[in-house]
Amino acid sequence: MRQIAKSRKEPLFFRHERERYRLIVVGSLLVGLILAASIFAGTSTGYSPYEMNINEKLKAPSIDHLLGTDEIGRDVLTRAMYAARMSVQVAAIAVSIGLFGGGVIGILAAYHGGLVDLVLMRFMELLFSFPAILLAVVLMASLGTTLINAMAAIGIIFIPGFSRLARATTQGVLRQPYIEAARTIGMSDARLILREVLPNVVTPLVVEAMAAFGYAVLLESSLSFLGLGAQPPEPSWGNMLNTGRGFMVVAPWMSIVPGVAMFVGVLGFNLLGDGFRDFLDPKLY
């Protein structure tokens, strides 16, 4: 009873504020863990992610190998950390491709309207109509299975989502009187887009990019799991999970470690994305 009375005393506003920050704090911690892992991947464990050591194969977690070893004696922790580095890289580049491509397409479609809008948006809908993973598989199969192509494929998957968001936001901004006021002083189209439109549509796009980051990590892992992303011996959570599948009974850590890492990464980026959204765009709260 006293507890309730005490929490009642705290003004609603502050309780609200704390909840807004909680997502960001938890998200940042998880993302920080992944980022730290990818930054220190080269130095901290003393093992190479590639070097085989048959004598040490399938060892359970111990002081020597904190998270055990895999079927050819490589340190699982080291490999998981290298995989984190690669995932973050792939996600960052893929999201950038999506953000830039989608942003440009969306803003141009909204700004020009008419036929340009129609053609661009129908093309985006065409891309949207494929299931994401299927589209990625098709793109990888046709482009070839390299990491660069994985980034490109994931980036392309993101373009329609970003373009729709950018288009809708731009349409809203273009209806604002300050756009007309800017036109009356004789601004060119390019100047108008760069100085008046872009700064006003960038916030929701950045928020969406944060949320897309987690999804990009998941997509990269899925592709690698299917053998279409990172190619062995390059470590990736996806292909580690795939290999670990065969040793589920004798060496469960081989699949638990990348699985948990993926969970932490995706959850972290999603929470951070949600937190940012609540923070920067209270309307959606």
Added chain:
Amino acid sequence: MTETIHVPLGSAVREHQLADGVPTLSIDSLSVQFTNRRGIARVIDEVSLQVWPGEIVGLIGESGSGKSMTALSVLGLAPPTASIISGDIKLSGSSLRAMSKSQIRTVRGKHMAMVPQEPMTAMNPIMRVGKQVGEPYVVHQASTWKHAIAQAVLMMGRVHLPLPNRRVHEYPHQFSGGMIQRSMVAMALSLGPQLLIADEPTTGLDVTIQAQVLRLLRDIRDIYQTALLFITHDLGVVAGICDWVYVMYAGRIVEQGSVQQILTAPKHPYTQALLLATPSIISRQTELVSIGGSIPSFFELPEGCRFADRCVRRFERCATEPDLIGVSASHTARCWLSV
């Protein structure tokens, strides 16, 4: 039998106007229409008007009468779905209709400028005021930002904005509506335009601020001899600031004349009704008067006079629409009653 003087639209004589001068803005029987599935909507129909240097001309009418479209057409900012089907717009004698889009852009903001309707949303919320007021210098004169901001301080001082050198670094949300409207005037005036179009510049402001902005606009006319096209539906404002008035109804000019004649001896029943609908402190009316009905749809315009179905004085002749009929040398009205 009374003799009808048919004065061509827009050519009624202003006393102060020079015989051989060139009007700053001259719209010659301009027609603008939209086409969509419902048909053709001619929202501006054979409109002619002139604004002479140093003159404040009021364009009045209720919402949807086409007055804002007229302003946008002058600036070349009519929506892409609108098409100018006839007529011409001349700025100091040179045709704007003959210009390409990019040519008009070099004129806009430099030789003609606009003060917008709603001050609170007229500025980009995330850019400092100084940068926005100074932007015309960068756009049209390729000047440096440093020079542009310095000019912005100067211009903002000229529109009596207090502490302009501090205010230029603030954001629009730190300004009141009146201050933003002054800044918009400063921005519009920055390159010394010959023509200033003010589209209901006082609608969003309270009355004392309204009076300040109006005085500012009048001072600008007195000092710079700027031609001012003032769009409004507020007859009180018209009485206070305008020299010459055009009354617009359903895309047509229905009456024009000097401000004294329009306000004291209106000839068109629409103008009369507008005046009656303006609350006055002297008449001590207990009820607000309104004009019954509404503007006809542009898709179904009546054959004859467009105001006929709302007019209390309509008679048989209203089935055909009259031309602008001369009432006196400086007053014409589109009504058979003025014959």
